[in-house]
Amino acid sequence: MLTLNSHGSLDPGEAALTLLVTVFGTLSVVFTADLISHLVAHDRLMTAAELRHAAATTFEACH
Numbered sequence: 201m202l203t204l205n206s207h208g209s210l211d212p213g214e215a216a217l218t219l220l221v222t223v224f225g226t227l228s229v230v231f232t233a234d235l236i237s238h239l240v241a242h243d244r245l246m247t248a249a250e251l252r253h254a255a256a257t258t259f260e261a262c263h
Contacts, residue, residue, distance in 0.1 A: 231258040
């Protein structure tokens with residue numbers, strides 16, 4: 201709220217863009233964390249099937 205008040209009025213387009221950037225950033229961080237945790241736990245990169253599964257479970261959260 202402090203940030204919104206410091207910028208004055210915010211039109212709906214700016215608010216939607218801010219929300220879109222925030223959601224995309226959060227999903228990107230979750231996907232990256234999944235990749236890193238898999239690498240640490242299994243000491244190898246994901247297979248193609250595991251990568252598809254990770255992407256599907258991360259980005260299905262948008263629906």
